[in-house]
Amino acid sequence: MRMHFLIAQKTYRINLQYRYTQLINAFGSAIIGFILVCVWRAGSTPYGGVGKYSTANLISWIAFAQVLFNIVHPATGLNIQKSVRTGNISLEFLRPINYFTYVMSRELGRQLYALVFKSIPIFLIYWALFSFKIQSFSQILLLIFTIVLGVYISMCINYLVGISALFTTDIRWANTLSFSLLCVASGSMIPVDLLPGVVGKILSRSPWACFMNPACSVFVGLYNNNILVIPLVWSFILTLTCLGLTNLGKQKVEVQGG
Template sequence: MVYWRIIRKSYRRNLQYRLSHLVNNLASSIFGLVFIAIWAGVLQGKQVHGPYDLQTMGQYIAVCQSVLWMTTFLSPGLTIPVGVRSGAVSLDLIKPVHYLWYMLCQEFGRILYNACYRSLPIGLLLGLAVGFHFPSSFYTCLLFVLSLLLGTFIGLLLFYLTGLASFWTTEIRWVHYILLSLVFGLGGQMIPLDLLPGVMGKIAPYLPFSCMIYYPVMTFLELAGPEALIVQGSWALVLTGIALAVTTLARRKVEIQGG
């Protein structure tokens, strides 16, 4: 129950900004339309071999823009650096809950808010432009929900590990920017990973960044099957183990900078 209360409080806290965020969704939708226009220019009038015709690519970008707000556009370092700088991390560490799950639950409340007030409106706006795709069966819907949850969990763990870097250094923006660059470049945000050239196209689908965007989107469009969950589940287990180990090290290293 304590974790559910943390999630609920985080969700309610973000409700104060829903009008501002709904307006901000227009900007995100415009970015999506720009990416769709780029692909329209590339594919217009060409014979396409494979699943990526003009409509499918438009829907791929539309779903990507929606998924980003749940798996990628998270708080930098899950706000851990803010607590380290202010000294509030000392209070978080002595709470009768595990620090990892406490920080993840706080951010998950924000993700639930994003799903309602960011992902859904953006998906509806872009769907009007490129057409809506609906999974053909309940089985596909179930696979998509599982894939999206795993992608969200992996994103949370990566951002959590980024935030833990602040226990050793007070400046983590460089780590955050590197992580975002890897996610956008190797996560399938603008181009499906199987279209990447050479060795990169063979390696990228097995990296954790693909689990955050590429696999949830491909599952929703019915271009990936249950095998996607194997890759995502494997990375979820590996990153959970790493996060727990690094959390133990961080508890021994923490230095209160302020407060």
């Protein structure tokens, strides 16, 4: 556990040299979120809202989703494909630590950095503009838990994108598919339960829907008691899948001679 902490800490410190650039990016991201808020406000105000969501709910949802977007959209493939391309992954497999937990610890440091220098500044800006309200302490705890699950699931998905570089010559197709589903099914631009028809029902149960949708639901106070069921199930399934593909990839590297 101490080794994992040190890996995360090292990654966080390495990224500190870019903190001022990140703050500028955060300002740009805040502007994009503000534009989306204005679009939803203009579209929903004449009707008093959309579905079960009032205009105020939608404004809070879209603004908070923009805050979360910066921590549920990690580096493409967690940069695993770069290690595969250079051959360094054969050395990383030799480390006295599980490769999956090593990469996740490394990415955790990067995500904590994004939280401090992108998400929190954006949240403070939006808090001043939109007057966010949290109802209770228990809601705050549930919100934190749903955010942690969403970030973990997003990291697992991107890990699978990256580790697929061991089995294919190009991961861009997997990354494009994942990013498209992130934009459509994660709740970043629209609550997932507003998506129509069978597609909406399928996407609402996909792992991408766990990225932001549960956290945003808790944030606006529109959630039910089983909101954690799907994220917990996907966390378990994706963890096993990542570990399984890691073992297969390791065997593939060993058989091919590194």
